[in-house]
Amino acid sequence: MSSRVDPSRSERISANLPLLFIIGAVCQYVGASVAVPLFSQLNPAAVAWLRATAAGLVLLALWWPIAGRRWPRGQGSYPPRRLAIAAAFGLITMGMNMAFYLAIDHIDLGVAVAIEFLGPIVVAAAGSRKMSDGLAVVSVLVGVVLLSGASFSGAPLGVLFALVAAGLWAGYIVVGKMVSTGNVHAESAPAGPAWRNGIDDLAIGLSVAGAICAPVVIGITTTISPGELWSWRVLALGVAVGVLSSAVPYLLDQVVLARLGRSQFALLLALLPLTATVVGAIALAQVPSWPEMCGMVLVVAAIVFTARSSEIDSGAGTG
Numbered sequence: 001m002s003s004r005v006d007p008s009r010s011e012r013i014s015a016n017l018p019l020l021f022i023i024g025a026v027c028q029y030v031g032a033s034v035a036v037p038l039f040s041q042l043n044p045a046a047v048a049w050l051r052a053t054a055a056g057l058v059l060l061a062l063w064w065p066i067a068g069r070r071w072p073r074g075q076g077s078y079p080p081r082r083l084a085i086a087a088a089f090g091l092i093t094m095g096m097n098m099a100f101y102l103a104i105d106h107i108d109l110g111v112a113v114a115i116e117f118l119g120p121i122v123v124a125a126a127g128s129r130k131m132s133d134g135l136a137v138v139s140v141l142v143g144v145v146l147l148s149g150a151s152f153s154g155a156p157l158g159v160l161f162a163l164v165a166a167g168l169w170a171g172y173i174v175v176g177k178m179v180s181t182g183n184v185h186a187e188s189a190p191a192g193p194a195w196r197n198g199i200d201d202l203a204i205g206l207s208v209a210g211a212i213c214a215p216v217v218i219g220i221t222t223t224i225s226p227g228e229l230w231s232w233r234v235l236a237l238g239v240a241v242g243v244l245s246s247a248v249p250y251l252l253d254q255v256v257l258a259r260l261g262r263s264q265f266a267l268l269l270a271l272l273p274l275t276a277t278v279v280g281a282i283a284l285a286q287v288p289s290w291p292e293m294c295g296m297v298l299v300v301a302a303i304v305f306t307a308r309s310s311e312i313d314s315g316a317g318t319g
Contacts, residue, residue, distance in 0.1 A: 017256050021268045024252035025275045031245030032109055032276075033283035035101060038237055041228045042221060044101035047238065049210065049217040050229075051101075052094040054242030055250075056206025062247075063203055083204065085178060087212070090205025092172050094213060097246075099165035106158025108286040110277030111147050114299040115159065117273065118144050119166035123173050124306045136305035143298030146291050202250060270303045 031051075038047045103112040121140045125133035148159045176198070221229045228234060256268075273296050280286040288296065 017259055018268055020252045021256045022271065022275070024249040024256070025272055026279065027244045027252075028249045029109065029113075029276045029279035030283065031241045031243075032100075032104060033279055034237060034244065035241045036104060036109075036284060038234065038241075039101075039105050041231070041234060042225060044105045045098045046217050046221040046229065047241070048097040048101040049094065049213055050235075050238030051241045051245055052090070052097055052206050053210030053214070054239040055246030056090065056203055056208075056210055056242075058239070058243055058247050059199065059203035059250075060207055063199055082201070083208070085175065086201040086205035087208040088205070089172075089175050089201060090207070090209030091212065092168055092175055093202075093206060093246075094209045096165050096168035096172055099161050099168055103158050103161035103165060106155035107162065108277075108288060108292070109280035109284060110273060110286065110288055110296065111292055112158065112162045112165070113276035114273040114296045115144050115147050115162035116165045116169055117299050117303060118163070119169035120173055121302050121306050123170045132305045136302040139298045139305065140302035143295040143302065146295030146298065199251065206246070270300045272303075273299055 035044075035047050035051065042050075100112060100116065103115075118140055121136055125137050218229065277286075277288055277296065281288075
């Protein structure tokens with residue numbers, strides 16, 4: 001029996017990859033726009049905790065039964081080293097989400113996303129001697145200055161939180177690479193594509209991170225806003241944000257990035273700040289100023305330059 005993949009089916013899948021990427025991006029920022037109204041009831045850090053924890057539990061519930069069938073009999077336990085790195089992955093992801101939500105509580109969604117791209121671009125260009133990577137760093141720095149200058153006078157905390165999110169996104173990429181390349185899994189993971197093991201680790205990592213942060217977040221939230229966290233409306237919106245902003249984009253990203261060429265990926269990645277701006281304008285009535293638009297154009301140019309020539313990973317980290 002032939003195991004070859006039907007070429008026409010493969011072509012159809014490849015043709016739909018950009019659409020899957022865009023669906024993931026739209027889900028990501030629609031989720032962020034759903035989260036913003038929750039800020040009037042919960043502090044943004046609590047909303048981010050709810051998002052990450054919900055995403056981890058949903059991934060565990062839906063993905064883990066599939067993953068369990070791939071694990072050889074007698075190897076169902078999670079090795080301590082892999083668990084530790086998965087937990088670090090989850091904590092960094094949760095910290096990045098918290099910083100991002102604290103940012104969009106003060107500045108526009110599109111501006112925060114554009115500033116946040118400073119992290120992955122610097123990681124991608126670090127150690128590179130290519131002129132295009134140097135130009136990308138200059139471009140993103142000028143873009144961030146324009147974006148920050150437009151927002152800093154009215155909301156300096158928002159810019160600072162966006163920069164913290166950028167730094168955590170850089171850490172997310174470094175740890176995420178350890179997970180996705182299979183270096184962490186070694187003999188502890190079942191055979192199959194590395195992206196499947198990455199989803200295993202994200203599900204475990206977000207759930208563990210949610211459990212670690214739960215006492216602090218719940219304690220502070222119940223002190224500041226008694227009863228709000230356990231409202232059915234808040235919990236339902238939190239699950240929706242987790243699914244839209246984390247679970248769906250990550251799953252789609254892993255499918256897309258495994259099959260997409262670097263040039264196509266560069267162009268699609270450049271759509272993320274623009275997608276965030278469009279969603280922010282439609283859902284939150286956030287219309288960027290001309291300096292902010294110029295800054296976004298420079299950030300988009302930096303993304304294209306860097307992603308075409310270096311390793312840059314979206315990782316569904318933003319939003």
